[in-house]
Amino acid sequence: MSISEKPLNELLRPKDFEDFVGQDHIFGDKGILRRTLKTGNMFSSILYGPPGSGKTSVFSLLKRYFNGEVVYLSSTVHGVSEIKNVLKRGEQLRKYGKKLLLFLDEIHRLNKNQQMVLVSHVERGDIVLVATTTENPSFAIVPALLSRCRILYFKKLSDEDLMKILKKATRVLKLDLEETAEKAIVKHSEGDARKLLNTLEIVHQAFKNKRATLEDLETLLGNVSGYTKESHYDFASAFIKSMRGSDPNAAVYYLVKMIEMGEDPRFIARRMIIFASEDVGLADPNALHIAVSTSIAVEHVGLPECLMNLVECAIYLSLAPKSNSVYLAMKKAQELLVEDVPLFLRNPVTEEMKKRGYGEGYLYPHDFGGFVKTNYLPEKLKGEVIFQPKRVGFEEELFERLKRLWPEKYGGESMAEVRKELEYKGKKIRIVKGDITREEADAIVNAANEYLKHGGGVAGAIVRAGGSVIQEESDRIVQERGRIPTGEAVVTGAGKLKAKYVIHAVGPVWRGGSHGEDELLYKAVYNALLRAHELKLKSISMPAISTGIFGFPKERAVGIFSKAIKDFIDQHPDTALEEIRICNIDEETTKIFEEKFSV
Template sequence: MDFEQTTLFQNESKTSSPLADKMRPANLDEFVGQEHLLGKGKILRRLIEMDRVTSMILWGPPGVGKTTLAKIIATMTMAKFETFSAVLSGIKEIREVMKQAEERRRYGQRTLLFIDEIHRFNKAQQDAFLPYVEKGDIILIGATTENPSFELNSALLSRSKVFVMKPLGLEDMVKLLKRALTNTEKGLGSLNIKVNEDILCKIANYADGDARIALNTLETAVLGCTPDKDGALVITNDVLEQAMQKKSLLYDKTGEEHFNLISAFHKSLRNSDSDAAVYWLARMLESGEDPLYVARRMVRFASEDIGLAEPKALQQAVAAYHATRFIGMPECGVNLAQAAVYLALAPKSNAIYVGYNQAKKDAECTVAQGVPLHLRNASTKLMKDIGYNKGYKYAHDFEDKVADMDCLPDNLKGRSYYNPTNQGKEVHFKEIKENIEKLKRKRRPNDEF
């Protein structure tokens, strides 16, 4: 292995690097987590150890080891290892590297190309890789925090194996922290640090599966310690609280997690789980979601999933929207929580939603017959002469305010869109509709039955 390749990922100054970078695993045996992929005998580990790596996408949240794994592969492969950052590289750089890879292949040498944050490449940039992947000029390894199904070209995705990397578990996180505390060469082992298991668990929980956050939080806590009389650095709860400050929750308002959280919120409301609804609401708001977006979703929910089972649900949702516009974050969180609880506990009916979708389908897919003449307004003499408004029956002329008159076009005569349920106050609307239908049938000539 030549000098250039073995030093590809070396740091310029290890002493000034963050703890998370210093403690980066150098081989698969040091790698913590992802046992489903890298455990003994698992397919990805075998491919790496046999130097038979194929094009792949490493998909997972931050801090689970995507870049670290690529660096380990770089030290274990006989292929020429090239790395790209989707943030810094453009089409020109891509084509230059592809040209070099093509030359190497002619002489029997493979090129393994690692692209960090591959989801940041646009379609044109992704397309630039495709012919070289197809010809076998390069073996592509892409790292992404976003769902590849949404962010990568289908052609590129179909030629790559997607490996899902999971957030590290509590046990793995604590293992990493203990390793950092005892490692005298790269970690904090040369310092006299006192920390109990409970503190380590708190750091692990705070990091939420992100090894980088865990190690950097530990380092910040150590730097924030004042030596005691024995010269020891004791990490207390107070020190840890200062080191952690406000948790930065995993969230991307344009990415998959955005849709995952709003989906969890909506489905919790639908399932009448007020506790889960409040939790998912808090997750979104504290992660930086636009509160007006959440409020708009609740306005929609009030009609889609509750409807006339509780007519006041829409009023609550609209009021929460106006309150959110009026006072903003963080105060409006409680307004949105109130509306969320109301919507969750309200009786549910999707009769309005189903009915509208059926009407929409008929409007789009059936012959768009003209408005029946008796429903048209005869605003001129000509219109009246050709039959506009002829046969129209004024509902107020009838005792029960219901005329024996069809209001749908002939091709949809008898169609029923709103079919109320027995939920909540919709029972009342169901009775009203049934009575109206009885009155219509009673007043129609016998030959219409």
């Protein structure tokens, strides 16, 4: 047979290590196969990899370098009887101190019983077995045989590897190809050298005497250019948008067509992992688990079977509830400036850091029932809402949880609407509209009477929300001390309220303004703040004392509140109080304080 009559894959089959393209981890200078065969030895092994990656070509190296007899069998052609004959030959040679290597192509085509015939002979050393397979050895090879062999992993050839083979083949064939035609054939070959060489043989037969163009290839072979860069982006875009649009039919169509046109299944798996967080997010947290599991399945199984894994995941993601709240939270955080980390959140790893206040005031949530209400953001970002869940899927449950934990940010039942915010000497003063019984300040102030009988108005609402324990403790105070003078303030526990304490401030009843009402209201506000200061509290929320059923004019009360608060801060610069809230449930009072309060 002349050279021209030989199949191209035989003409170009590697004869030595330097002839191999790709698989440097096996055939390179430090490759395990190269180092082993150079000594004349070989170990029992499974050569596992995709078609056309160079597994069968190892046989030529074994014949050249192995110090012993080498026999080739193919599981597609030879049966168990031929295999047994080789095994018997191996037994005989071993008696004379000689070795036999059986190269068994496509071992996965043997059933389990047929594979078991090999086990004892490999274990005794009658033969050295080198077998090839395109199937995952964990599933295709019986464990007893697999445990006696080393797996050598052959990688899919890169486009650069295939181009080297193509250049060599066109020189041998004296085939002239346009550069675009060369690239199209490489892409069409999908990492398979055998497919590349078969394609070149067809092209050579058709275009021996002319330069083959891309159009010529299209005429001869169909759409060999196939999956262009543009179509890659078009199909990927259509696939993602179909899943986002909850259309599994379109998503599966675009996915399958991408694979048919040569798309890397790992690319699709990666895109679905991204989609699971970007477009499904916490509406269905299981989506990310499924996408990651699919990616692992793609790596373990490979094409064509992994297409089922991809399709299953695409259908799940298509039908999952959609939310981009995770993506939007990421973008919002990226937009914010870098601010200093609050001292209490810093880790005090040295004594010097402790002296500087690192970690001071941090409360370990697990010691307080799992949650500590405090501002964890930098001070300048205190009011920022970065994560805003959608009302869909699991995020609906997360939203309800956030409303309970952070009502001021997520509109929970205890949320107060901040109408105005001022700062005086580092202290926050907020005018808010809300239910004072749901305030989460360290202490709330009750507009009390002298006998601490909490029947109506704010006082009645506080006892109803906090429980009878507040009235009982108030009664004990009056029994021990007598009536509480107007302008004074006393403290009780808060019962079931979210606050820690209730400060009962006795405000004046309005009697025309000529009976010292202004001074008494001033004292009531000031003493309420003083009680909070004595308890080293950080926040207090008080209503517009005396402006309800006690009849004190609201506009007049605003100035008194302002003066009392300013004077208290001026006279107690070391107070722990950081926030003073004036909280009223009715719009009229809130509006007056919002418009007229100043410091």
